Amino acid sequence: MPQEPRRFQFRSFRARILTFVVGVLLLVQGAVLLSVHAANLRGARQHVNEALELTAAAFRRSLQVREQILVEKARLLSSDFAFKQVAATRDSATIRSALENHSGRVGAQVMMLLDPAGAPLASTLALAAGDAEALGSLVARANDDEFGESSAIELLASAPYQLVIVPLFTPEPSAWIVIGFAVDDALARDLQKETHTDVTLLHSGRDGWNAFSTTLPAGPLRELEQQLPARVPDGSAIASLQIAGEQYVSWIAPIAGADAPLVAVLQRSLDDAMESFLALRGTLFVIFGLGLVVSVAFSALIAGRVTRPVAELARGARRIERGNYADPVTLAQRDELGALATSFNAMMKGLAERDRVRDLLGRVVAPEIAEELLSREIALGGEERRVSVLFTDVRGFTGLSEREEPQRLVAILNTFLTAASNAIESHGGVVEEYMGDGAKALFGAPVSHPDDAQRAVLAGLALAASLPAVNAKVAQLGAQPLAIGIGIHTGEAVAGRMGSLARLKYTVVGDTVNLASRLEGLSARYGVTIIASRAARDECPEILFRELDRVRVTGREKPVAIFEPLGLLAEADADLRERVELHREALARFRAADWEKAAAGFAQLARREPEARLHRVFLERIEALRRAPPGPDWDGTFTHREK
Amino acid sequence: MKCRRTGTMRSRERGAAPGRALAILVAGTVAALGPARAEQLSASVRSERGEPVRDAVVYALPEGAAKLNLPAPERVVIDQVDKEFVPYVTPVYVGTRVNFPNRDRIRHHVYSFSPAKTFEIPLYDGMPQRLVAFDRPGEVVLGCNIHDWMKAYVYVVETPYFSVTDGAGLAAIEAPAGDYRVEVWHPRLEGEPEATARTLRLESGAAPRLDFVIAQKRVWSPRRAPASDPDYR
Numbered sequence: 001m002p003q004e005p006r007r008f009q010f011r012s013f014r015a016r017i018l019t020f021v022v023g024v025l026l027l028v029q030g031a032v033l034l035s036v037h038a039a040n041l042r043g044a045r046q047h048v049n050e051a052l053e054l055t056a057a058a059f060r061r062s063l064q065v066r067e068q069i070l071v072e073k074a075r076l077l078s079s080d081f082a083f084k085q086v087a088a089t090r091d092s093a094t095i096r097s098a099l100e101n102h103s104g105r106v107g108a109q110v111m112m113l114l115d116p117a118g119a120p121l122a123s124t125l126a127l128a129a130g131d132a133e134a135l136g137s138l139v140a141r142a143n144d145d146e147f148g149e150s151s152a153i154e155l156l157a158s159a160p161y162q163l164v165i166v167p168l169f170t171p172e173p174s175a176w177i178v179i180g181f182a183v184d185d186a187l188a189r190d191l192q193k194e195t196h197t198d199v200t201l202l203h204s205g206r207d208g209w210n211a212f213s214t215t216l217p218a219g220p221l222r223e224l225e226q227q228l229p230a231r232v233p234d235g236s237a238i239a240s241l242q243i244a245g246e247q248y249v250s251w252i253a254p255i256a257g258a259d260a261p262l263v264a265v266l267q268r269s270l271d272d273a274m275e276s277f278l279a280l281r282g283t284l285f286v287i288f289g290l291g292l293v294v295s296v297a298f299s300a301l302i303a304g305r306v307t308r309p310v311a312e313l314a315r316g317a318r319r320i321e322r323g324n325y326a327d328p329v330t331l332a333q334r335d336e337l338g339a340l341a342t343s344f345n346a347m348m349k350g351l352a353e354r355d356r357v358r359d360l361l362g363r364v365v366a367p368e369i370a371e372e373l374l375s376r377e378i379a380l381g382g383e384e385r386r387v388s389v390l391f392t393d394v395r396g397f398t399g400l401s402e403r404e405e406p407q408r409l410v411a412i413l414n415t416f417l418t419a420a421s422n423a424i425e426s427h428g429g430v431v432e433e434y435m436g437d438g439a440k441a442l443f444g445a446p447v448s449h450p451d452d453a454q455r456a457v458l459a460g461l462a463l464a465a466s467l468p469a470v471n472a473k474v475a476q477l478g479a480q481p482l483a484i485g486i487g488i489h490t491g492e493a494v495a496g497r498m499g500s501l502a503r504l505k506y507t508v509v510g511d512t513v514n515l516a517s518r519l520e521g522l523s524a525r526y527g528v529t530i531i532a533s534r535a536a537r538d539e540c541p542e543i544l545f546r547e548l549d550r551v552r553v554t555g556r557e558k559p560v561a562i563f564e565p566l567g568l569l570a571e572a573d574a575d576l577r578e579r580v581e582l583h584r585e586a587l588a589r590f591r592a593a594d595w596e597k598a599a600a601g602f603a604q605l606a607r608r609e610p611e612a613r614l615h616r617v618f619l620e621r622i623e624a625l626r627r628a629p630p631g632p633d634w635d636g637t638f639t640h641r642e643k
Numbered sequence: 644m645k646c647r648r649t650g651t652m653r654s655r656e657r658g659a660a661p662g663r664a665l666a667i668l669v670a671g672t673v674a675a676l677g678p679a680r681a682e683q684l685s686a687s688v689r690s691e692r693g694e695p696v697r698d699a700v701v702y703a704l705p706e707g708a709a710k711l712n713l714p715a716p717e718r719v720v721i722d723q724v725d726k727e728f729v730p731y732v733t734p735v736y737v738g739t740r741v742n743f744p745n746r747d748r749i750r751h752h753v754y755s756f757s758p759a760k761t762f763e764i765p766l767y768d769g770m771p772q773r774l775v776a777f778d779r780p781g782e783v784v785l786g787c788n789i790h791d792w793m794k795a796y797v798y799v800v801e802t803p804y805f806s807v808t809d810g811a812g813l814a815a816i817e818a819p820a821g822d823y824r825v826e827v828w829h830p831r832l833e834g835e836p837e838a839t840a841r842t843l844r845l846e847s848g849a850a851p852r853l854d855f856v857i858a859q860k861r862v863w864s865p866r867r868a869p870a871s872d873p874d875y876r
Contacts, residue, residue, distance in 0.1 A: 171786030
């Protein structure tokens with residue numbers, strides 16, 4: 001019987017497996033997905049940052065290289081003898097024309113000659129008032145340099161130039177040569193080729209940041225100018241800026257070698273960089289989903305491999321429950337479940353065997369006895385019980401067995417014993433054993449009822465009533481009709497398992513048993529079928545008895561009164577009652593030694609029941625006693641000599 | 644007076660014989676006139692850090708009577724050896740004519756843009772065509788057009804009495820007794836030589852010593868090509 005589920009329990013093993021597998025899978029894969037995703041994101045960000053750092057390094061290198069190239073161009077000029085001659089003239093116009101010539105040669109946008117103090121001697125560009133300061137600081141830096149060289153990005157006439165300054169050696173440094181290259185979008189585009197990022201160079205003015213060289217289009221550029229913080233940290237910084245709706249990772253750094261705050265911004269779109277990482281995330285999700293589906297399918301499959309065999313075994317168990325031992329459980333697998341099925345089948349065989357044994361036992365001994373024997377430990381011992389014992393057998397069996405052939409004899413006997421067994425068991429009695437041509441039955445052990453004695457008597461009456469039917473069968477077998485005798489006595493006896501441990505039986509022994517047997521033997525003498533003792537009669541209030549005699553049987557000292565049960569009191573008609581009464585009277589006269597009256601009574605009874613041998617027995621007894629009168633202490637007890 | 648002279652003279656000059664004859668004549672005249680008594684004046688030059696300064700020109704400008712009777716300038720030689728000018732610093736009496744023999748197997752192009760003497764001797768080997776006369780006092784910086792590091796100085800003074808300090812920063816001048824204004828000049832001198840002036844009366848038999856401390860300015864030079872003597876400053 002399945003138990004009621006407490007709280008939440010699984011109704012099916014398959015569901016449990018599925019839930020478990022799916023749960024574990026979700027947990028594990030979920031954890032994996034989350035951690036991989038987090039790592040992925042971190043990795044992506046880090047990658048972008050690292051790429052940007054590398055780009056920044058490339059940018060710096062690029063600027064440096066440009067600077068180097070410019071310095072070398074300037075150096076070449078400073079060693080040009082012709083220019084030295086021109087410079088020595090100190091003629092501003094001549095010098096300027098030579099400067100213009102040279103700037104054409106090297107592709108510079110501005111060239112100047114300064115005196116050692118830094119004041120311009122000649123310039124290709126008309127300088128504004130504020131430019132002197134820029135030049136002055138450039139000269140100061142060059143003075144501090146080992147080779148008297150320096151470079152910077154400075155504003156000249158409000159335009160940005162990358163300037164380099166070198167001394168003019170004649171052969172002592174006698175002047176400064178300054179070459180400048182305009183910084184515009186071309187520079188940013190050049191740098192972009194090297195760094196593969198968007199490049200913007202800005203300088204800080206009164207109204208915020210202004211870009212002087214950029215690869216960005218106008219709109220995003222304005223956004224960038226607005227988003228840059230007013231103060232840029234001294235070192236480089238990486239920030240995430242939102243421009244034109246896209247996230248840009250931006251490397252911001254001040255440009256070295258500049259007086260005015262100049263800043264370079266390298267930018268790379270985060271979304272572009274993240275593309276491959278997002279693709280990876282998508283792949284992860286797909287794998288996760290597929291894994292889930294596959295796992296569910298597989299776990300269902302595997303669950304099936306367990307639940308189906310288990311269900312098969314359960315069906316086998318139910319068959320056993322119903323008592324069907326015929327169909328073994330067949331499982332095709334060779335794993336633990338297959339082994340279980342094999343064991344199960346062996347168990348089933350064992351159970352079948354046991355059932356057969358039990359069945360047989362139940363047939364060999366009465367089921368109640370079988371149950372009693374099985375229910376306790378195998379041990380010898382008994383208990384005192386009040387029982388009614390019924391003996392029955394076929395009269396004249398010895399002659400019968402001599403006459404009939406064995407097979408027919410067995411058939412005849414089986415017919416009688418079957419009827420006896422039916423009568424006994426239908427009244428709650430137990431056939432303790434069959435003894436050749438008869439049976440010994442117990443009422444009150446192993447199972448007792450309050451009316452065991454009456455049951456016994458009723459059983460006997462039933463058996464007697466079934467005799468015609470038995471004889472009909474016997475006649476069919478071609479044999480003479482049987483005559484049977486039944487003896488019933490009630491009393492204390494010892495009931496239990498007796499014998500030896502190797503060979504025991506449940507049985508009842510005692511005086512009570514012996515007397516019942518004797519009474520059965522007496523039945524032929526009196527020509528009655530059933531003889532019951534007073535003890536039995538006393539416990540049968542519903543049955544009409546005829547007192548037969550008071551006897552002393554072989555081997556017993558004490559006399560015992562014997563009775564013949566005639567049927568249920570309620571069913572007894574007036575005639576029968578009268579006859580019983582008459583018999584009681586006659587018996588009384590007999591015990592009173594009133595031979596005349598006794599004889600008359602018995603004679604009258606004999607006339608009314610001509611087939612009954614009982615009355616003739618008494619008449620003969622009376623005759624014998626007339627001839628040999630008994631002594632004064634005679635109480636009417638008849639002593640039977642033989643068994 | 645003594646002039647430093649290094650190296651041997653290669654006589655490959657055209658017209659050398661008349662020049663030599665003139666020199667002998669002058670020397671003879673001077674000898675015949677009899678030498679003016681030369682007094683010894685020694686000087687030391689140190690930097691502000693106390694280190695001895697070499698290649699400083701210590702010169703005594705005569706004042707008063709000593710101005711008269713100055714000998715005539717002699718000829719001076721500045722060699723080009725192993726792609727360097729030798730010596731590094733050459734003081735000359737105003738009016739001296741200087742020769743620039745090229746001792747290398749390659750040509751040199753000597754030039755100067757200094758206001759005191761602007762000249763050039765285009766690529767040549769051996770002896771130049773002409774001597775260069777230094778007529779104006781002042782500093783003359785020499786360079787070679789095709790060798791950026793080659794540098795030398797000619798310091799033109801209005802006195803024949805001068806000397807150049809050695810590695811120990813010491814110099815010795817021989818001059819006749821009299822009043823002098825002694826000054827120091829160095830290629831890296833910070834400020835004007837006049838600022839270093841010390842007046843001195845040189846007396847017979849005295850051997851005074853003057854100690855100068857000068858300030859020097861930082862100067863840088865163009866990068867020198869390899870395979871040359873890095874020690875030559």
